[in-house]
Each structure stands twice: as C-alpha cells, then as structure tokens.
Amino acid sequence: MKQKIGKRTAAFLCLILAVSAFAGCGGGEFDKMAEGLSTYKIEAALDRDNMRVTAKMDVKYVNGGQSILNGVSFHLYPNAYREGARFSPVNAEDWDDAYPNGVSYGGISVSNLTVNGMAAEVNVTGEDENILSVALTKPLYPTDSVNIGMEFTVTLPNMRHRLGHYEGAVNLGNWYPIACVSGENGFYTDPYYDRGDPFFSEVANYDVTLTVPKDMTAALSGVTTRSETGGTAVYHSTERAIRDFAAIAGAFKTLATQAAGIDVEYYYQKDAAPEVSLMAAVDAVKTFSDLFGAYPYKSYKAAETHFLQGGMEYPTLVFISDVLDRETFTEAIVHETAHQWWYGVVGNNQIDHAWMDEGLAEYSTTMFYERNPDYNVDAQKRIATTLASYVVYYEKTANRGRDSSMTRRVNEYYNQFEYALLTYKKGELMFESIRMNIGSENFLNGLKAYYKDMSYKIAAPDDLIGRMETASKKTVKPLFDSWLDGNVQLFGGVI
Numbered sequence: 001m002k003q004k005i006g007k008r009t010a011a012f013l014c015l016i017l018a019v020s021a022f023a024g025c026g027g028g029e030f031d032k033m034a035e036g037l038s039t040y041k042i043e044a045a046l047d048r049d050n051m052r053v054t055a056k057m058d059v060k061y062v063n064g065g066q067s068i069l070n071g072v073s074f075h076l077y078p079n080a081y082r083e084g085a086r087f088s089p090v091n092a093e094d095w096d097d098a099y100p101n102g103v104s105y106g107g108i109s110v111s112n113l114t115v116n117g118m119a120a121e122v123n124v125t126g127e128d129e130n131i132l133s134v135a136l137t138k139p140l141y142p143t144d145s146v147n148i149g150m151e152f153t154v155t156l157p158n159m160r161h162r163l164g165h166y167e168g169a170v171n172l173g174n175w176y177p178i179a180c181v182s183g184e185n186g187f188y189t190d191p192y193y194d195r196g197d198p199f200f201s202e203v204a205n206y207d208v209t210l211t212v213p214k215d216m217t218a219a220l221s222g223v224t225t226r227s228e229t230g231g232t233a234v235y236h237s238t239e240r241a242i243r244d245f246a247a248i249a250g251a252f253k254t255l256a257t258q259a260a261g262i263d264v265e266y267y268y269q270k271d272a273a274p275e276v277s278l279m280a281a282v283d284a285v286k287t288f289s290d291l292f293g294a295y296p297y298k299s300y301k302a303a304e305t306h307f308l309q310g311g312m313e314y315p316t317l318v319f320i321s322d323v324l325d326r327e328t329f330t331e332a333i334v335h336e337t338a339h340q341w342w343y344g345v346v347g348n349n350q351i352d353h354a355w356m357d358e359g360l361a362e363y364s365t366t367m368f369y370e371r372n373p374d375y376n377v378d379a380q381k382r383i384a385t386t387l388a389s390y391v392v393y394y395e396k397t398a399n400r401g402r403d404s405s406m407t408r409r410v411n412e413y414y415n416q417f418e419y420a421l422l423t424y425k426k427g428e429l430m431f432e433s434i435r436m437n438i439g440s441e442n443f444l445n446g447l448k449a450y451y452k453d454m455s456y457k458i459a460a461p462d463d464l465i466g467r468m469e470t471a472s473k474k475t476v477k478p479l480f481d482s483w484l485d486g487n488v489q490l491f492g493g494v495i
Helices: 007-018 028-035 077-081 092-098 274-292 326-338 355-371 379-400 416-438 440-454 461-472 477-485
Strands: 039-047 052-062 069-075 107-115 131-140 145-155 163-166 169-172 204-213 217-220 223-229 232-242 247-250 253-259 262-268 299-305 311-314 317-321
Touching: 028 232, 077 107, 077 163, 107 131, 131 145, 204 217, 204 247, 217 223, 217 232, 217 262, 247 299, 247 317, 253 274, 262 274, 274 299, 274 326, 274 355, 274 440, 299 326, 311 326, 317 326, 326 355, 355 379, 355 416, 379 416, 416 440, 416 461, 416 477, 440 461, 461 477
Parallel strands: 039 204, 262 299, 299 317
Antiparallel strands: 039 052, 052 145, 069 131, 107 145, 163 169, 169 247, 204 232, 217 247, 223 232, 253 262, 311 317
16 A cells, blocks of 8 residues: 555644556466465345445365364454444544544444355454454365355445445445455454554455446446346456456546557546546556566456545556655555555565565665666665655654664554654665665566465565565665664664
C-alpha cells in the first residue's frame, strides 16, 4: 500500500522535506503447482439499495502445511468495520477523512456452513470476532483437501476505505472469508490493525461471479467477462495462483491497451488525464517485468477510486486514491504495480515483516524512475530527499528513546507516520545501501533469483538476504541486520 500521511503529520513531513481464465499462466511446472492449491468459488451479488453483498462460497481447502489439521480458520476482515469492534481499520487521525458523511458501520455474517456437504456449526472466534473457526469431522493430512461451503452477507460502511461505498462507488477489498495461513504454531489469526496492510495469505485459485446493477461498471481481479441479464450485469472472473481477490463497482469509465501480451486496463471517475495514468501502468508492468521477471498473469487493472490512503495493492487489481495530485497519483500507480511482484507473486508476512514488500516496492519505484527518464523524476534526488527526511525525523525523535528498528510488527509502531517512514522510506534507503555495497548487477541478479525462487510462496527475510549473498558472493546479512535492528551507522551516528 502507498501510505498517505495524516493531516497533523503532513505539516511535519513538509517541514522535514524542506531540509487468463485458468490458462493465464502456462507451463507444466506452474500447472502442477496450481493444481495443488486451494480453490475459491464465489457467487456474489451487490444490493445497491441496501449496500450489501450477499454471497455463496465453496472452498476446496488444501492443507499446504506440514501439520495435521483438525480445523480450518478463516479471517473475517469485514467484522473490523462493525460497531463496537476492538480494532478499528482506521486510525483516529484519519477518522474524518475516512468518514466524510459521518461514522458508518459494516460487518459480515456467515450462515449455512457445511463441511464435505454436511451441516456444521458457525463458530466466530478471534481477538475481535475476526475468525471463523471450522471444525473438521476427521483429521486433514498435508496435501489432502476438504470442501467447505458457506453463505455470507457483507454490510458495506459508508466510507472511503478498502471496504465500503462512497458517492455510489463500491470498494471490495478483503471482503470475503479467506483461509488463514497455517504455521508451526497453528493458524495466523491477527486482527485488522489500523496500520499498514495487516493481511497475510497463501496463493489460491479463484472463480468469482459478481452481479451488479446494469448501469454499474465493475473491475475484478483476474481475467473477466461481462454479460447482461434483465437489469443486471454479471461479471465472471477466474485466475490461478493469486494471493487475494478484490473488486470495485460504480460509474467508472475505462481505457485499455495491451503490453507484452497483457491486457492493461484503467478505470477512472474524474481523472483529467486518463491516458497518462494508463501509460504509467503499462510502463510499470514493462519495467518491472524486465527488471525482476515476467508478470505472470494475463490481465492487470488500475482503478481510481474513493480511498483513504494513497493506494492499495491486490493481485492484478490496484486501488489508487482519487484525491492525489498528478505526480503523486502516477507514483502510486508505479508503487502499487511493483507490489504485483513484491506481495502478489512473492508473498511475505506483512504483519511481521512489512519492510519486505513495502520497502522493496518503494525502492522499485525509484528504479522505475531510473529506467524511465521521461517521467522527469531524478532517482538520485529522490533518494537524497528520502535520506534527508529520515535523518531529520530521527534527530527529532532519538532523544525520546524512540525505537528505529524495522523488525517490529505493524501494530508495534508508535503511529501511522512512524510506520510509513520506517517501513517505506528507511526500507528504501536500506535497499539503496545494499545495492551500493554489492553493485547494481549483483543487486538485480539477487532480486531476479528471489523472484524466480520464491514465486507463489511466502518468503522470509533470510530468503531475500540469501539471494543477495549468493548473487554477490558477499556476506551482507550484517548490513541488512544493522538497518533492520536500528543500528546502521550514518553521518557518524547510529540510526
């Protein structure tokens, strides 16, 4: 996600700166991998009058871990939007921007749960009613599967966020029950924190149908077709091996083109220069495919929508805030496109190691400007500005004993501003430092190897660091650790 700094911290920052269908991915190895993934089949319909989504979902859940499971846990992210939620999806500083029409609530309810066709109890658990715990009738061994069915209804809050409706447009981000990642100590069941992107999921196959009023245009993750029946438009989308599934719907206009066999589309409402935005998406896909490895899907969509933050990444579909200025809007498109590589194809635990995708997406944006001088952004000046902002921030906070490490969970940062500056900006500086230490060619070879080796998996920090060491034949883990732990030496001091 491309962060937007809140109102109070914006002034401080200014002061600082003044100093395929399923055939989409071909290849026998990919096909074999995809056949072993969980599969979600969702049939959903938008009730615009009541701003609700009703859906039926069938999941072929595959135990991709190494433990025997007696149950499966699903995140219920929309419950963070309900009245009385313990963890709000929006921090207090952004409350007014998130709810221009006053506070509004949403939520999700699940019914008619089945396991292998047999009725099962709906059991909502978690720290904040954020987990659906599904008991299994028999143990599920690694590589085995179970069929879990359910119906659910999502009530959409009136707000400008990942999930919600505003001025007739609908954002469906993190909207359906999605299986939690299973680890050595059980399922990861973190709630919806108000900082960063508190989401963590495995890749899966999707077959989704979304029905909306005929006068609405929708964009969905994956390869999509549209048909009409009566007063409704029916969108059907399929894709294999994607990490999540999102959609938007509203009075969107569209532009489309092709780039290297990929259908690139841009959805917008009020953008005065939509051709510029479409070209930014095209150039970003081309640039990152060349730098890191080919974009593996057949479609990519960027959408200008009502959104609180600068932007938000979802597989093959990104949200870009409609309140950004031209330069920042373009940068958000580039940043979110980079996330298709770092978060989308190569996953990571975004709660424990947010720097892995955010810092790398931010540095990938700098690399984009290096490769595309027509955008009139000096990459080295961009790095220098980032360094100046970080140093001033640190000097203003060091005497308060503030932690400058990047190894924290997203909910452990002091506030949203600190999270954004350390995860994005310090992360960007760290990757610049690594590149300077091992050389550009070795750095790029390391990223290419990381992308190739960790595609469709969940990477840990040592997976990235190890590729850099192999590519450069240098020991760079101590340098990574000095940045991550807050012990890096800059300007004669520890930052």
